[in-house]
Amino acid sequence: MLKPFDPDRPDWEREGRDWPHRAASRFVEAAGLRWHVQEFGSPDAPTLLLLHGTGAATHSWRGLAPLLARDFFVIAPDLPGHGFTDPLADSDLSLPGMARAVAGLVAALGRPPVLAAGHSAGAAVLARMCLDGTLAPRLLAAFNGALAPLPGAANLLFPSMARLLFLNPFTPKIFAWTADRSAAKRLIEGTGSRLDPQGVELYRRLFARAGHVRGALGMMANWDLAGLHGALPGLATRTLLIVGGDDRAILPDTAFTVRDRLPDARVALIRGLGHLAHEEDPERVAAVLCEEARSVGILA
Numbered sequence: 446m447l448k449p450f451d452p453d454r455p456d457w458e459r460e461g462r463d464w465p466h467r468a469a470s471r472f473v474e475a476a477g478l479r480w481h482v483q484e485f486g487s488p489d490a491p492t493l494l495l496l497h498g499t500g501a502a503t504h505s506w507r508g509l510a511p512l513l514a515r516d517f518f519v520i521a522p523d524l525p526g527h528g529f530t531d532p533l534a535d536s537d538l539s540l541p542g543m544a545r546a547v548a549g550l551v552a553a554l555g556r557p558p559v560l561a562a563g564h565s566a567g568a569a570v571l572a573r574m575c576l577d578g579t580l581a582p583r584l585l586a587a588f589n590g591a592l593a594p595l596p597g598a599a600n601l602l603f604p605s606m607a608r609l610l611f612l613n614p615f616t617p618k619i620f621a622w623t624a625d626r627s628a629a630k631r632l633i634e635g636t637g638s639r640l641d642p643q644g645v646e647l648y649r650r651l652f653a654r655a656g657h658v659r660g661a662l663g664m665m666a667n668w669d670l671a672g673l674h675g676a677l678p679g680l681a682t683r684t685l686l687i688v689g690g691d692d693r694a695i696l697p698d699t700a701f702t703v704r705d706r707l708p709d710a711r712v713a714l715i716r717g718l719g720h721l722a723h724e725e726d727p728e729r730v731a732a733v734l735c736e737e738a739r740s741v742g743i744l745a
Contacts, residue, residue, distance in 0.1 A: 451532075451656050453654060453655040453656035453659070454529075454532075454654060454656030454657065455502075455528060455529055455650070455651060455654045455656065455657055457481070457529050460529075460650050460651065460654065461529055464503075464504065465503075465504050465507035465643075465647070466483055466485070466503075466507060466510070466511070469483040469484055469485055469510075470482070470483050470503075471483075471484070472529075473522075473550065473553060473554065474553075475549045475550040475552070475553035475554075476545070476546045476548075476549025476550060476553075477549075478525055478530060478531040478532075478533070478546065478550075479530070479531045480522050480523065480530045480531070480550055481502075481503065481522065481523040481528055481529035481530050482503075482520065482521070482522045482523075482550075482554070483503045483506075483510065483519075483520075483521045483522075484518070484519065484520055484521075485510045485511060485513070485514035485518070485519040485521075486513070486514030486515070486516075486517055486518045486519050487514075487518060488518055489518075490514075490516060490517050490518045491516075491517055491518065491559045491560065491743055491744075492517065492518050492520065492556045492557065492558040492559060492560075493513055493517035493518065493519050493520070493558055493559070493560045493561070493562065494520050494521075494551065494558035494560070494561045494562070494571075494580075494582075495509075495510065495513075495519060495520065495521040495562055495563070495567075496521075496522070496524060496547065496561075496562075496563035496564070496567030496568070496570055496571055497521070497523070497524060497527070497563075497564055497567050498563070498564040498565030498566045498567050498568075498591070499527075499565060499566040499591075499661050499664050499665055500527070500648075500651070500652070500657075500661040501527065501528075501564070501648070501651075502523045502524075502527050502528025502529070502647075502651060502657075503521050503522070503523055503528060504528075504644075504647040504648075504651075505564060505721070505723070505724060506519075506521050506723070507644075507647075507724075508723075508724060508727035509723050509724075509727040509730060509731055512727055512728065512731040513731055513734070513735070516735060516738070516744055517560065518556065520554060520556060520558070522547070522550060524543065524547070524567065524570070524660075524664070525543060525546050525660065526538075526656075526657070526659065526660020526661070526663060526664065527651075527657060527660050527661065527664075528651065528657065532656070532659070532660050532663070533546055533663075535663065538663040538664065538666070538667040539667045539668065539669070540569060540570065540573050540667075540668045540669060540670075540672075540673060541573060541577070542667075543570050543573075543664070544570050544573040544574045544577060544579065545579070547570055547574065548574055548577075548579035548580065551579075551580065557580070557581070557582075558580070558582050559582055559583050559584070559743055560582055560583065560584045560585075560586065560734075560738055560743055561574075561575075561580060561582040561584075561585050561586070562585075562586035562587075562588065562734065563586075563587060563588065563590065564587075564588040564589060564590075564721075564723060565588070565589055565590065565591045565694070565695065565720065566591045566664060566665075566668070568585075568586075568587035568588065568589075568590030568591060568592060569590065569591045569592055569668070569670065569673055571585055571587075572585065572587070572590075572592060572673060572677070572680060573673060575680055575682045576673075576676050576679060576680055581682075582682060583682075583683065583741055583742075583743055584682070584683050584684075584685065584737060584738060584741050584743060585680075585682045585683065585684045585685070586684070586685045586686075586687060586734055586737070587684065587685070587686050587687065587700075588687050588722060588723045588730065589687070589688060589689055589692050589694070589695050589700075589720050589721075589722060590686060590695070590700070590703070591670060591695060592670070592673065592674065592677065592699075592703045593670060593674045593699050593702060593703055594670045594671045594674060625649065626645060626646065626649050628649075628652075629645050629646075629648045629649035629652055630645050632648075632652075633645060633648060633721065635693060635694075636692065636693055636694040636719050636720035636721060637689065637691040637692050637693035637694070637718075637719025637720055638689070638691075638718070638719030638720050638721035638722070638724065638725055639719070639725065640721065640724055640725065644721075644724055674703075674706070677703065677706040677707055678706055678707070678708065680707055680708070681708055681709065682709070683709045683710070683741055684707050684709065684710040684711075685710070685711060685713060685733075685734070685737045686700040686703060686704055686710060686711070686712045686713065687713045687715065687722070687723075687730060687733055687734065688700040688712060688713065688714050688715065688722075689715055689717075689718035689719050689720060689721075689722035689725075690714055690715060690716040690717060690718065691716075691717060691718060691719045692718075692719050692720045692722070693719065693720065694719075694720040695720065697714060700712045700714075713733045713737070715729055715730065715733065
């Protein structure tokens with residue numbers, strides 16, 4: 446049974462009125478949720494699944510998806526509780542719960558990807574799916590992937606703080622009331638990235654909706670990245686770790702630690718870019734990803 450409309454969530458006719466690539470959007474019912482999905486490229490091309498990170502939505506791929514659509518059929522959903530996709534039940538707000546929901550969407554779409562790429566927490570979802578056997582791409586790509594616990598005390602404090610904020614029903618509304626353009630810009634620049642005015646405005650638009658904020662907090666509050674990190678030696682999928690050299694959210698050195706735990710992985714360091722490297726310079730990121738896809742025989 447699909448969820449009733451939540452007035453605190455972003456509305457397609459309001460926040461989505463001029464959404465990037467709106468013509469590529471459709472809504473799909475799967476895994477008990479109504480999903481916002483964007484699709485690009487020829488249906489005859491190999492399928493590529495893109496998953497955004499915490500607090501983002503399909504707008505995160507506004508520059509990258511059209512470039513990848515030259516060679517792939519690109520599928521990019523809003524994750525549960527983000528953008529215009531329904532939220533999961535609180536009991537399912539875990540990494541395995543999110544992975545199961547995305548697996549249900551992929552099954553409903555009937556397009557198993559040969560290449561799966563995710564940003565930050567989106568990469569963690571994809572890694573969990575590969576470990577669980579619900580996804581079997583020939584190549585997994587992580588853009589500044591959240592595949593390891595935060596260092597030191599932050600690994601304990603950050604999820605606990607997010608959990609407290611998530612459980613307080615007033616927190617998302619307070620955050621939304623204070624989410625102006627300057628606040629969004631500061632938050633983005635705190636990750637080491639600089640976006641154009643449209644990019645900042647799209648994040649501000651989402652942050653101004655309490656339902657979206659609650660989805661992001663719930664995602665951060667209930668995840669066990671230590672468990673995922675411990676399971677990485679069992680991830681046999683060829684993995685490409687694309688890293689922005691100026692990332693302040695997930696330190697670039699983390700990617701090399703993750704690489705050493707994986708059976709078949711390499712790091713591609715792109716200097717001068719931050720946590721949102723794929724939004725800052727989609728051309729460079731697309732070139733690195735497509736080069737790897739050619740090296741494993743996905744592209745000619």
